Amino acid sequence: MLQISQHLLPVDHTDTDLRRSVLTLLNIRDEHLLSLTVKQRAIDARRGRAQFSLTLLVEVTNEPAVLKHLAKTPRVSPAPDETYRQLPERSETFGASAKNGPPAEQAAGLPPTYPSSPVEQAAGLPPPSRPLIIGSGPCGLFCALLLARAGRKPILLERGKPAGDRARDVTGFWRRGWAFNPESNVQFGEGGAGTFSDGKLYTQIRDREHRIPWLLKEMVIAGAPEDILVKAKPHIGTDRLIKVVRHIREEIIALGGEVRFETRVDRLLIDAGKCRGVILHDGSTIESNQTILAVGHSSRDTFTALHAQGVPFEPKPFSVGVRIEHPQTLVDRIRYGKNAGHPRLGSAPYKFVAHCGTGRAAYSFCMCPGGLVVAAASEPGTVVTNGMSSYARAEANANSGFMVDVGPADFSATHENPLGGIDFQRTLEQRAFELGGGNYHAPAQLLGDFLHARPSTGPGNVKPSYEPGVHWTDLREILPEIVSDTLAEAIGKVNLALPGFDLEDAIMTGVETRSSSPIRIPRDPETLACITLPGLYPAGEGAGYAGGIISAAADGMRIAERLLKVGQSS
Template sequence: MLRLTEIKLPLDHDEAALPAAIRTRLKIAAGELLGFTVARRGYDARKKTDIHFIYTLDVEVKDEVALLKRLKGVPHIAIAPETRYQFVAHAPQGLSERPVVIGTGPCGLLAGLLLAQMGFRPIILERGKAVRERTKDTWGLWRQSKLNPESNVQFGEGGAGTFSDGKLHTQIKDPKQHGRKVLDEFVKSGAPEEILYVSKPHIGTFRLVSMVEKMRAEIESLGGEFRFQSQVTDILIDNGQVQGVTLANGETITSRHVVLAIGHSARDTFDMVYQRGVYVEAKPFSIGFRIEHPQTLIDQCRFGPFAGHPQLGAADYKLVHHASNGRSVYSFCMCPGGQVVAATSEPGRVVTNGMSQYSRNERNANSGIVVGISPEDYPGGPLAGIEFQRQWESRAFELGGGNYFAPGQRVGDFLAGRASTKLGSVVPSYQPGVTPTDLATALPDYCIAAIREALPAFGKKLRGFDMADAVLTGVETRTSSPIRIKRGDDYQSLNTRGLYPAGEGAGYAGGIMSAAIDGIEVAEAVALDMLRV
């Protein structure tokens, strides 16, 4: 197979355009082209009057060797890379030990799936509920202000990524094709096939729910076991070696290989791990607000006369500003055509996040506008970031008036330093509701100053971004884990053998794709170590 890159075609090209472009690039006749697949499709929107697709194609031709020799030196033609995943191990018959995976977010699910596919029959523990029951509980908060601390946006099958835009792109290096393995498994579980090739793939919440169920079913068919509403309250360690875990009901599960894929909000588990002497350190994260604009405004800014084109869909953006006070302000988890959601997991606190469906057809675009902070901003030990987050989540609950309403403010009022008494043309999507107020005390002063400086700067990059009626909703605190459970090159904890910190909660991922890839890498490490033992 040959890989062709930089194939440029108009947005409205027909089916014949791709093979014609291939023949032109390779200078071959129609009969010499045996077939092709789209490896990647993106678009170039740098010139709003000339937006076009850019393709990467894997091509099969007659007499490939002779063709390569003839085209030697021609740019954008190479041998196509191998994309099939290769398992690193297979469990021997009669293996008695079973690995334990704690958490069923993208990291835990992929770790469990890979271990099951290799024959290791993992036991997968989840403190929350199965995804359908969890969804009902989550809607209970959004519609009735009823929070279930063990079943919500953060806890339950599928993890926090289930209620998100379902973004699947990442910038991490992936020479072993782990990312392709993740995408292949997602497609097998019901994701649209286009995620295999579009440049910014996403799935959306509703599709993620059914996908998670299908992945669970495959793991179980291969000998894996799921236990929901099974919170791990203790990790059993003897002479620096994990021996098993204890559940909230008092049950002990014995295993010398435990994957800790608990997500970024399992604060009580973070504390337990730290108390058991596992090496934990504080790490940087970010806090801020959610901002909402009309999606039509963002489409117009990004696509100009092509705004609304069906091949482009809802436009996204990525913005960064380095403020004069030394803080970096950036857009985070941008959700085109989505909604702002209540994402707290603790009573008496308000947390925001963003979510989209696959269609991305809601009226508003939303994104986190967040400020980077470091452990120097919250001194007090490895777990001090948790209390820092809680401080501002409790303040948001207070400013919202209680009952899990979120505090909100028009951008015009925020920039002018006055409280909002009502909202304007942009109707906030956060449920159960938004209370107009003054967000000046919702975050540290240095964050407020940096965001006030950043919004007009963003308005120069995307005209209208700082429009007066855009809405800020607070607070966004769960951008990433406030800790890192540090591990070595063998993926095991620095000081606890057999414990494999993984994914976002351990500080090794950020988003669905990187967490899932980390789950695969950790599962490989577990399998190889189990064979050595």
């Protein structure tokens, strides 16, 4: 099998055009091209026009001759093997008796146990019990799926509600005046923070183990659109993501796992310097010597409790800013020129970084073409913005986080107070709540007014999408000066790359504070356990090991692989 990369074709190309172009490139006749598959489709929108850049897999009758002929064409090479091999078939790790537990345990109705690995024996840990996973975001969910498939019957604990009930709470709060629910919102509930999102499924992490192609295939099996396997920048959308999350939950349960909703972990069970399980909000305990902490970046009460219990935390830089909204038609024109609106291209995304004289960079974050700005707080009396879209990306506006990096020096986090970043986020979110009018409306400002440092009094030609509503004001009253100054300076620079971005009527809605986790829980690179608390496995975005749906899911897989004693940590 050969792989051809960066194969450029016009947006309107036909299958015949594609086949002909490959025959020409490979210099072979039609009968020698045995198969032709599009492996990946990217949109190349440089130079103001859009075309497709394809990665192709082809089978030809005489591969060595073709490769020899094309020796000087680096775009053509043998296709790489991208099979995910970290997880052996169940029979390789556990025999039939291990699957159901030793006979004595089965008779006693006890959960199955498994032999300790040499690493666990060295750490003085008993044989592993059923793994406990705290949090059903992408990290916890995929960790649980792998463990369930290996017969480990994981117990998944989730503070929020199942996806359907959660969706009712969230949309009730946005659209029907329902009270804000601190346990069921855009951050908390089945599927985690990504359930109400654009569902972008790409990441910049290295993937030597090929977890990502495996993850995408699993999502398609669970109900995601098939085009996520081909698009270079796949996205699934909130509407389809909820179905996928439910499907994975059902599989975990069918394999003997448990998923307990509205079950908040308040503290860890710690004994003799080891994590032995969890203490739930109702005071009950669940014991396990494998507890995976996949609570996301917004579980502030959990972080505070664990910090008090001696779990080590380190402060980490993150970003703060606002959501900025433009008409999608404008973004399409800026990015795709005369191809704007072409049905094969869909709504155009953008991405930018602008290095400013303030010594900081402003950048676009989690851009949502054809999407909505959403209320994403997890604590009462706060306003947090983020973005989401459905699979169709058909809303009138494009939005993105317009962010500036902040570090421990900005929020006085120290070794003694590693949670200082959380206090910093919370202060901004509370100020946004107050400036928004104290009713969960978000403070908003027109870009033109922000640049002229004057408050806004109402919208221009762009309608804000944020629900329950916005309050027109001056965002400089909330944002740290360095952030406001960097955003203001960045606009001119961004406009050079995206002419028209400086639209006076573009809407800025504040504040966006949850771009990534403000903390990291250090873990041993070999065992992946917390460095000072064996038996606890910090994972995913909240622990500082991921920054999006796919990287969080991949980290969950990595933990599961480690617990199953296969694969190398990476």
